[in-house]
Amino acid sequence: TPIILPTNSAGAGAKLHWHAWLPSETPRAVVLLIHGYAEHLRRYDHVAAVLNAKGLAVYALDHWGHGKSSGTPGFVPAFSAFTDGVEALLAQVKARHPGLPLILIGHSMGGLISATHLLSHQAEYAGAILSGPAIKPAEEPSRLMIFISRLLSRLLPKMGVLGLDANGVSRDPKVVSDYLADPLVYTGKISARLAKEMFEAMHRVQAEARTIRVPMLILHGAEDSLAAPEGSQYLYDHLGSPDKQIKIYPHLFHEIFNEPEREAVLADVTGWIDAHLPKAANP
Template sequence: MKHQVATLRLPAGSKSAGAELFTQSWLPDGPAKALIILVHGYDEHSGRYQYFAEHCTGKGYAVYTLDHWGHGKSAGINGFIPAFSVYHDGVDALIASLPTETANLPKILVGHSLGGLISATYLLDKQDGFAAAILSGPAIKAADEPSAFLKFISGILSKIAPKLGVISLDANGVSRDPQVVADYLADPLVSGQKISARLGREMMVNMDLIQREAGKITLPLLMLHGGEDSLASPEGSSFLNKNIGSKIKQLKIYPDLYHEIFNEPEKEIVLNDMTDWLNQHISDNQPN
């Protein structure tokens, strides 16, 4: 496996134009058969996916990823985002930076948690660039659905106090493996910041968007979710499975697993399920 790190800048027109984002990639020792574009979740970073990358490169897949604006080693403010589109701009910039020799390889979009919401909404306009997509514990529906009043208040706070921290995440919901939780809490690139009023509002708006327009997604889609996920409701993945327009789709809910299914004790089963599904479906569904 070959590992590379780099940086890129968000393009002109982005709400954070010129901001520098940290990127990294893991490449198999031999020729790659496809590229995975990995989109991580809230208050984490690409470096937490080393084991994921080792598994995927061992199966012949190259993995390209970035730290979102406001995350990890990238520029930005922890817990905040000026607009949700900045996340999409980062994915655009990452794909634009791919080596030219990989241009004809199938691309697979893989998003976890907030990254699942970023990925799902990204697909509404950009799915033609991918052979398939995988969503892991996507934040399509909140564990506790906000009331209409809360949505109204969030809209006001997003305008008058956009950086105010309003939502905390319980690290104990990350994994049943206590070492994973301890490592997460001790990670200097995990800020521990609350989700800001602006980011919370942007997430609600984009959850509503994907729930309204899920039928536009038609590419092969695999949804993976922990049945005991307390941070992103499994109902979100079930909703997508029922409402997307894809002819090739599969939903797998792992009954006892928590939020980070790629970091649970059963992670090898989950990762094999993922790459087995990819091996079955990407060859006949490569975009032009």
């Protein structure tokens, strides 16, 4: 049954596809996995398998306009359509697994969505992990570019204004070729509206980072050309959390879960989760 966004949402009536990966035993905690721009949840099957092996249930959804969900690819009416989806997924998870600790993992734009979500829902989570979060753009836009983006967002909201280079996804050529061949991956341009909404969400997270106090692990590839590593450093420096950690991986590109070193990255993820779950949730 899809998640249907409520009437008070910017994406009202949209049907959002979601999926659960469950471990063979009773789960000790639940991970909400928030995917990035232009991709879809099934690109995280291998991540979910690693988490399942550690006794963790994993839930994810395709954002508005992504994957198998309804909406227009490359566009969003308002950034809140994304965070409304996460809130709806959270409600599903809490109903299915009452009382279990929750961990939030967000990649790229999903890291920005996750950080925005935490501004109002951090009390729900035992911890959060952000992978290559889009806290700052790869190139800071000029004031003129921001003005033009806002103007186009009003006049031509679906006009494509920004393309991304798929070669920046991973140093593994098979990952890049699979990405380009995947029919559920959107390879068109980011619309004027989505660009404006993302810039505004970035500025909000930067301005309000001090209010986020949930334990957080921030991971980023040093050679990420799609989301600035400086954004992760800025978030780490300004987080209000007394329990925070950042790791910048030398040489890695944007999708650190899809780099040749993915096993080591995922070991860092599971090790951090183990250290941040209540003792009762650890084997």
